[in-house]
Amino acid sequence: MISLAGRDILHTWGKFVFTGVGLGLLIGVTLVMAGVYRGMVDDAKVLLDNSGADLWVVQKDTLGPYAESSSINDDLYRSILSLPGVHHAANITYLTMQVHKDEQDVRTMVVGVTPGNLGVTPGWPTYLVAGRQLTRGHYEAVADIATGFKLGDVLKIRRNHYTVVGLTKRMVSSSGDPMVFIPLKDAQEAQFLKDNDAIWQGRYRTEANPAFNRPNVPDLLDAVIASQSTNSYVNAVLVTLKEGYSAADVAQSIQRWKRLTVYTRAQMEGILVGKLIATSAKQIGMFLVILAIVSAAIVAFIIYTLTMDKIREIAVLKLIGTRNRTIASMIMQQAVALGVIGFVVGKITATFSAPFFPKYVLLVPQDTIVGFICVILICIIASLVAIRMAIKVDPAEAIGG
Amino acid sequence: MQGKGIRIENLKKRYGTGNTAVDALKEVNMEVAPGEVVGLIGPSGSGKSTLLKCLGAVIDPTEGRMILGDDVIYDNGWNVRDLRALRRDKIGFVFQAPYLIPFLDVIDNVALLPMLAGVSNEEARKKAMVLLEALDVHHRAFAMPSQLSGGEQQRVAIARGLVNRPPVILADEPTAPLDSERAMAVIRILNEMANKYETAIIVVTHDEKIIPTFKRIYRIRDGITQEEVGEGRNFV
Known part of the structure; x- marks a missing residue:
């Protein structure tokens, strides 16, 4: 059996490619967003790695x-x-x-x-x-x-x-x-x-304080001022x-x-990843959810429109004995093909644009695989609306009158 | 008629129930022998399309009998479990417009039906090419439908209707979009194919140019068919 989806894609390749590129840019943004999060986590780990410490002793x-x-x-x-x-x-x-x-x-x-x-x-x-x-x-x-x-x-x-x-x-x-x-x-x-004015004002205040500027203790004022202008803290x-x-x-x-409080490497990593960048991670997570919904809506709309354009052909196919599952498979394959085109474009976009971002963007293979699976799942789900419509098409529509 | 062809006895179709019920087909009786081409003629609203949909197993008749070849396919209910397979294997369709699948080339438009029936791609294309040669469009076998003229498209549509060697072909105003010369060519082809492949062909038409070409017609008016047998222009 020939691939109806493949033939349709080849027939309207321009529409598919341009739609795929548009979707790909959206997927590219999604991958970059995931990369920004990975970059933040990596920055945190690099910070700890580069410090070379086993323990952090803090206040x-x-x-x-x-x-x-x-x-x-x-x-x-x-x-x-x-x-x-x-x-x-x-x-x-x-x-x-x-x-x-x-x-x-x-x-x-x-x-x-x-x-x-x-x-x-x-x-x-x-x-x-x-x-x-x-x-x-x-x-x-x-x-x-x-x-x-x-x-x-x-x-x-x-x-x-x-x-x-x-x-x-x-x-x-x-x-x-x-x-x-x-x-x-x-x-x-x-x-x-401090700036010069602040230092001068600080000295003036200290001099004006009778507790530090005692007439019979001449070195006290100098000692206090010296202690104020040095920093013995880390x-x-x-x-x-x-x-x-x-x-x-x-x-x-x-x-x-x-x-004192002391943190091990694992504890410090937990603080950095779990607390310091947790809000940013949630923010990025929200963006990823929104982008996924927008991608699904776009795929659903495109596939629905492409299917609407083929209503008469679908009616003819059904009239001449094509099974519903063959038609459903055709629509789903087109949605998946759109997703694959979009993902390839998105991955290329993300890979080549990542170095230009001011913050470190780390694209990891794991995210690529998960992203690909998510895109395919989104495309399959998005195609269901069009499939439902195609299955409802009455083969009698092919017969005039 | 013996053995093959199609016979319809007292076929009725009612839309709706109660006071709103409409009897689209009141009493349809038809018989078309293998190798015969008959016309089905009637004014708009006479029930032509409803009859075609019943014959094409697209809608359910209300009562009556339909015998296709040796099989009683409808006897106050379908005797066939898979109507889709019935349409694919036993009934050929030729439409008013060719309705070729725009994203398949000519040969695959024709070969699609055998492929759907499980025939291998190679074998299906061989069968398609035989018909394209018979209809003299084999030289456009690898063209897309949009590259064909109207007459060529209609010939490809006829080839598609014939490719699974169905005992019956339903042609719904196949000459409507064509000029006289091409319309007559299509009717000639349908007659040749009916003879060659022993297929019963029912041509729904109100194209006066082609009505005289039928040896036998069925007139349908208010859901009732009436057979007329005659020669040439007697029908007009």
């Missing part, structure tokens, strides 16, 4: 340092280092801000990293694509290439200038902002640095473990003795 009862603000003293890492099972502990700061270069203004996550060695000290960029790692204590930066900065560029963070000495890749925050690594001391200063301490130690056991030990 007690907070979800820091990524999902909530966290502030702990920068000398706590020493006492953590002394606990059994801890291999390395390093302070780290995270600050999302606009970084300026000439007239350019890029949203980044500025990471303050402790001086140390690559592969040993957690928090460092794990690899470079150009230049070198930070070697000086001040005014050097390693930037992700997504920032658009180049080696030798001079960046302005708050009032200070930093020279880009290295470039890294795929170092992003959980919201996809590229990272700029600077020395910890500079980052601590950047986090709490957002978290990243910890790596010695071999053979359980992350949960060491985390429990730190929580018990240091009265």
